[in-house]
Amino acid sequence: MIQINERSMLPIYEQIVQQMKELIAKGVMQENEKLPSVRELSAQLLVNPNTVAKSFQELERQGIIVTLRGKGTFVAKRTAAPGMERERMDHLQTELRRVVVEARHLGVSREQFIIWTDEEWKRFGGDADVNR
Amino acid sequence: MIQINERSMLPIYEQIVQQMKELIAKGVMQENEKLPSVRELSAQLLVNPNTVAKSFQELERQGIIVTLRGKGTFVAKRTAAPGMERERMDHLQTELRRVVVEARHLGVSREQFIIWTDEEWKRFGGDADVNR
Amino acid sequence: MIQINERSMLPIYEQIVQQMKELIAKGVMQENEKLPSVRELSAQLLVNPNTVAKSFQELERQGIIVTLRGKGTFVAKRTAAPGMERERMDHLQTELRRVVVEARHLGVSREQFIIWTDEEWKRFGGDADVNR
Amino acid sequence: MIQINERSMLPIYEQIVQQMKELIAKGVMQENEKLPSVRELSAQLLVNPNTVAKSFQELERQGIIVTLRGKGTFVAKRTAAPGMERERMDHLQTELRRVVVEARHLGVSREQFIIWTDEEWKRFGGDADVNR
DNA sequence: GTGGTCTAGACCACT
DNA sequence: GTGGTCTAGACCACC
Numbered sequence: 001m002i003q004i005n006e007r008s009m010l011p012i013y014e015q016i017v018q019q020m021k022e023l024i025a026k027g028v029m030q031e032n033e034k035l036p037s038v039r040e041l042s043a044q045l046l047v048n049p050n051t052v053a054k055s056f057q058e059l060e061r062q063g064i065i066v067t068l069r070g071k072g073t074f075v076a077k078r079t080a081a082p083g084m085e086r087e088r089m090d091h092l093q094t095e096l097r098r099v100v101v102e103a104r105h106l107g108v109s110r111e112q113f114i115i116w117t118d119e120e121w122k123r124f125g126g127d128a129d130v131n132r
Numbered sequence: 133m134i135q136i137n138e139r140s141m142l143p144i145y146e147q148i149v150q151q152m153k154e155l156i157a158k159g160v161m162q163e164n165e166k167l168p169s170v171r172e173l174s175a176q177l178l179v180n181p182n183t184v185a186k187s188f189q190e191l192e193r194q195g196i197i198v199t200l201r202g203k204g205t206f207v208a209k210r211t212a213a214p215g216m217e218r219e220r221m222d223h224l225q226t227e228l229r230r231v232v233v234e235a236r237h238l239g240v241s242r243e244q245f246i247i248w249t250d251e252e253w254k255r256f257g258g259d260a261d262v263n264r
Numbered sequence: 265m266i267q268i269n270e271r272s273m274l275p276i277y278e279q280i281v282q283q284m285k286e287l288i289a290k291g292v293m294q295e296n297e298k299l300p301s302v303r304e305l306s307a308q309l310l311v312n313p314n315t316v317a318k319s320f321q322e323l324e325r326q327g328i329i330v331t332l333r334g335k336g337t338f339v340a341k342r343t344a345a346p347g348m349e350r351e352r353m354d355h356l357q358t359e360l361r362r363v364v365v366e367a368r369h370l371g372v373s374r375e376q377f378i379i380w381t382d383e384e385w386k387r388f389g390g391d392a393d394v395n396r
Numbered sequence: 397m398i399q400i401n402e403r404s405m406l407p408i409y410e411q412i413v414q415q416m417k418e419l420i421a422k423g424v425m426q427e428n429e430k431l432p433s434v435r436e437l438s439a440q441l442l443v444n445p446n447t448v449a450k451s452f453q454e455l456e457r458q459g460i461i462v463t464l465r466g467k468g469t470f471v472a473k474r475t476a477a478p479g480m481e482r483e484r485m486d487h488l489q490t491e492l493r494r495v496v497v498e499a500r501h502l503g504v505s506r507e508q509f510i511i512w513t514d515e516e517w518k519r520f521g522g523d524a525d526v527n528r
Numbered sequence: 529g530t531g532g533t534c535t536a537g538a539c540c541a542c543t
Numbered sequence: 544g545t546g547g548t549c550t551a552g553a554c555c556a557c558c
Contacts, residue, residue: 009541011548018230025236038531048550053531061325064237066403070530070558078239085238092234093248098150099227100252104157105196106220107210110253116225117249120232121242139330143542180543273556275533282494289500302546312535317546328501334543334545342503349502356498357512362414363491364516368421369460370484371474374517380489381513384496385506407557444558530558536551543545 001028004045012047016055021064024075025124035065035073133160136177144179148187153196156207157256167197167205194220265292268309276311280319285328288339289388299329299337326352397424400441408443412451417460420471421520431461431469458484 002019004012023029038056042049056073059065067073103113134151136144155161170188174181188205191197199205235245266283268276287293299305302320306313320337323329331337367377398415400408419425434452438445452469455461463469499509
């Protein structure tokens with residue numbers, strides 16, 4: 001379910017983080033569902049186990065998954081790390097600005113941009129997650 | 133006019149590229165306007181000249197600026213590098229997706245997201261660039 | 265300045281984190297001072313560079329140090345990560361409780377415990393850091 | 397009476413050890429009192445019996461409890477394992493230092509720290525255990 | 529079985 | 544020169 005692009009400038013472990021978050025946002029992975037083990041996933045992606053492990057640790061740090069010692073790793077209940085949120089919110093806005101600037105440079109109209117945004121929004125399960 | 137954050141995870145040269153593009157998008161820098169020289173800018177930003185040079189090369193690669201030997205560097209007329217556009221357009225959509233995923237994970241509503249988008253859009257000069 | 269105990273149950277990278285924090289708390293390392301490079305320190309401690317790197321990343325995550333790309337890593341200005349604090353404060357209290365419980369089990373008197381606390385407190389520079 | 401946090405970085409068996417010690421320090425469990433059996437406790441905590449067994453072994457190693465073959469496990473008379481004490485005393489001081497360092501980094505004042513210490517001290521039954 | 533840690537050694541981007 | 548990433552393969556504690 002995850003595609004690795006070896007030639008991307010994003011580190012592999014970040015690609016895994018990214019796509020795992022997408023899978024969870026889309027609802028492909030549900031709360032409390034077990035993720036594939038580090039070894040499994042590394043074999044499947046043809047990637048070193050350490051690299052997958054690093055991704056999992058990063059996802060855990062972000063509160064997206066939890067690891068239960070000796071049992072495996074699971075999709076976390078969405079409870080939102082209390083303090084982290086503000087920081088990540090700021091980060092989000094900075095990234096949004098970058099994307100908007102890029103769009104302007106490419107001559108994308110505001111209307112087109114909103115359409116694209118909606119398309120992406122819908123890819124991730126309509127109106128889930130909104131209620132919190 | 134450019135602010136460098138030494139401890140950002142974005143390379144310094146990318147920060148320069150990014151902000152230069154913002155300045156042009158905002159219209160602070162106009163077509164055919166001359167940019168400061170590498171030496172000037174590096175002195176001003178307290179950054180290694182190599183780093184500034186790298187930014188200019190990247191901006192040129194993207195068709196945003198042009199360097200005229202012996203004369204200096206100038207803001208390019210738009211449509212300078214038609215071939216690049218497809219690539220950058222794809223890149224834009226990828227980044228947009230990432231931002232949307234992040235927003236969903238943080239529980240941002242579609243409405244809020246659109247509002248933010250509009251705010252950013254307005255920061256860069258209303259309806260310029262739309263007609264092409 | 266750092267002592268590694270290979271036989272400790274604390275991971276090596278945690279020992280480095282721990283002791284680096286002590287050095288900074290004691291004032292041996294000052295704000296903005298440059299840390300030894302990953303390679304240097306790894307050679308000195310007879311430890312793999314990856315292990316030292318992991319320590320540095322953890323220290324950065326905690327806001328204790330900052331890394332400047334291509335320049336090195338430096339002791340951070342103490343500005344206290346905004347959101348993290350509450351979490352770490354709770355963690356601190358939990359650890360304090362554990363230590364107190366252990367002391368009670370060993371029959372240490374309250375007075376003795378306070379004396380030890382004061383000794384440790386003095387080891388780290390008397391009254392520095394208190395004003396914030 | 398014992399709470400297990402599956403996702404703590406402390407091993408589950410250590411959590412049991414820790415909390416059992418707290419119960420004894422608080423006087424909830426008295427000298428010579430019988431502990432629940434491994435099977436009982438494991439069923440109650442929804443934890444693997446092996447894990448509970450490991451906790452009991454550790455508590456016995458520390459001289460906190462004793463197992464009498466065929467009879468069960470009991471809270472030991474204090475001073476059961478005199479040789480262990482030096483080791484645990486050193487460990488205690490190391491941990492105390494860690495906590496103090498952490499407190500300094502978080503900008504906690506000496507006074508506040510003492511107050512917290514007293515609070516924890518009082519949680520565990522005033523002045524018991526002092527006389528020995 | 530699980531994830532966590534460590535080593536050895538390589539390559540890369542950034543300054 | 545710096546730190547960041549990745550691979551290969553090993554060992555360990557925990558469940």
